[in-house]
Amino acid sequence: MSRRIVALPGDGIGTEIMDSALNILAEIMVQDNLDFDIERFAFGGAGIDEKGDPLPQETLEACEQADAILLGAIGGPKWDNAPKRPEQGLLGLRKALGLFANIRPISVPDAVVHLSPLKEENVRGVDFVVVRELTGGIYFGEKQLGETQASDLCTYSKAEIQRIIRKAFEIAQTRNKKVTSVDKANVLATSKLWRQTAEEVAKEFPDCTLENQLVDSAAMVMIQKPKQFDVIVTENLFGDILSDEASVIPGSLGMMPSASHSETGPSLYEPIHGSAPDIANQNIANPMSMILSVAMMLRQSFGLEESAKKIEAACDCVMNQGILTTDLGGKATTTEFTEAVIKELH
Numbered sequence: 185m186s187r188r189i190v191a192l193p194g195d196g197i198g199t200e201i202m203d204s205a206l207n208i209l210a211e212i213m214v215q216d217n218l219d220f221d222i223e224r225f226a227f228g229g230a231g232i233d234e235k236g237d238p239l240p241q242e243t244l245e246a247c248e249q250a251d252a253i254l255l256g257a258i259g260g261p262k263w264d265n266a267p268k269r270p271e272q273g274l275l276g277l278r279k280a281l282g283l284f285a286n287i288r289p290i291s292v293p294d295a296v297v298h299l300s301p302l303k304e305e306n307v308r309g310v311d312f313v314v315v316r317e318l319t320g321g322i323y324f325g326e327k328q329l330g331e332t333q334a335s336d337l338c339t340y341s342k343a344e345i346q347r348i349i350r351k352a353f354e355i356a357q358t359r360n361k362k363v364t365s366v367d368k369a370n371v372l373a374t375s376k377l378w379r380q381t382a383e384e385v386a387k388e389f390p391d392c393t394l395e396n397q398l399v400d401s402a403a404m405v406m407i408q409k410p411k412q413f414d415v416i417v418t419e420n421l422f423g424d425i426l427s428d429e430a431s432v433i434p435g436s437l438g439m440m441p442s443a444s445h446s447e448t449g450p451s452l453y454e455p456i457h458g459s460a461p462d463i464a465n466q467n468i469a470n471p472m473s474m475i476l477s478v479a480m481m482l483r484q485s486f487g488l489e490e491s492a493k494k495i496e497a498a499c500d501c502v503m504n505q506g507i508l509t510t511d512l513g514g515k516a517t518t519t520e521f522t523e524a525v526i527k528e529l530h
């Protein structure tokens with residue numbers, strides 16, 4: 185039976201990198217004899233323009249019925265003052281699908297080690313995962329915006345913390361068995377509960393170690409000694425910020441994919457970056473973040489390890505030939521990079 189993939193290109197470079205990734209997926213489908221039914225739906229700013237809602241009802245229903253979801257990126261200045269912004273559509277989708285576990289891997293392909301702004305010896309061999317809690321915390325607490333005062337409430341239940349910490353340990357068991365839980369337990373009540381819960385959950389995983397670290401110093405260590413991390417687990421806002429910071433290690437946000445999982449429903453795969461309005465419509469965005477998100481989908485939703493590896497290897501091979509987009513100092517356009525990857529797959 186054919187498996188259903190919902191594609192949400194979104195806005196800005198989202199549509200450009202989605203085209204690229206779907207072209208590569210089409211090639212892999214032919215080569216590996218895979219049967220996917222792929223359909224695009226309006227979402228984000230495009231949802232507002234086409235249907236008057238960043239998360240149109242038919243888009244949500246299609247996502248609920250999908251086997252996996254691919255998302256480009258949403259947002260842009262055009263909708264910054266819309267009554268409901270594109271970002272609300274994204275948060276609404278994550279919440280509606282219960283996508284509590286956002287997995288953001290960070291590694292540095294050999295081909296770009298010398299391009300990192302950080303010292304080569306600190307960057308070569310970096311391989312860690314940020315496990316970001318995605319449906320709780322300050323993003324979803326009560327908000328009030330007054331003329332002279334505003335507030336955002338940060339809340340976490342113990343159950344929400346337990347499930348994300350467990351997820352981090354399960355991932356650590358498949359890797360180097362070290363979890364670094366990042367919090368601000370010296371100040372925040374939610375972080376105190378977070379740390380206490382992390383210590384309790386750690387006892388369920390005696391083969392792994394737990395280290396607790398405050399978020400401010402973790403941000404510094406991530407740049408100074410990134411090789412010391414294996415699995416970082418943290419709350420929603422800290423994970424958002426730390427993962428963009430982590431993109432400095434390989435040298436561009438344009439190389440960073442992610443996967444978001446719920447307890448039972450379909451998973452969603454998306455780059456960690458946004459719609460990059462500053463480079464949209466120029467055919468210069470780095471499509472790797474989206475292409476690698478497709479590889480994560482093939483592996484994590486469909487168990488197609490070999491197909492995923494082929495895509496990753498083709499990207500590495502293309503970069504090794506010096507074919508790089510402008511974010512990495514190269515000259516290749518989005519379509520040239522994509523064509524080079526497809527050629528490499530042959």
Ligand code: NAD
Pocket residue numbers: 197201256257258259260261271274437438439454455456457458459460461462463468469470471473511
């Ligand atoms: P951004 O991630 O869009 O861009 C930050 C910088 O990184 C820009 O200079 C951009 O050109 C560069 N960049 C990002 N992706 C790139 C790629 N693939 N190739 C080359 N360069 C790339 O962040 P921003 O500018 O702060 O936000 C723009 C919009 O995107 C906002 O509306 C924001 O809310 C939205 N956003 C959406 C998502 C999402 O859809 N998941 C994520 C983050 C931000």
Ligand code: IPM
Pocket residue numbers: 259271274275424456457458
């Ligand atoms: C991300 C983005 C989103 C977030 C925004 C667009 C709501 O920055 O996916 O990292 O903060 O989660």
Ligand code: MN
Pocket residue numbers: 424425428456
């Ligand atoms: Mn972000």
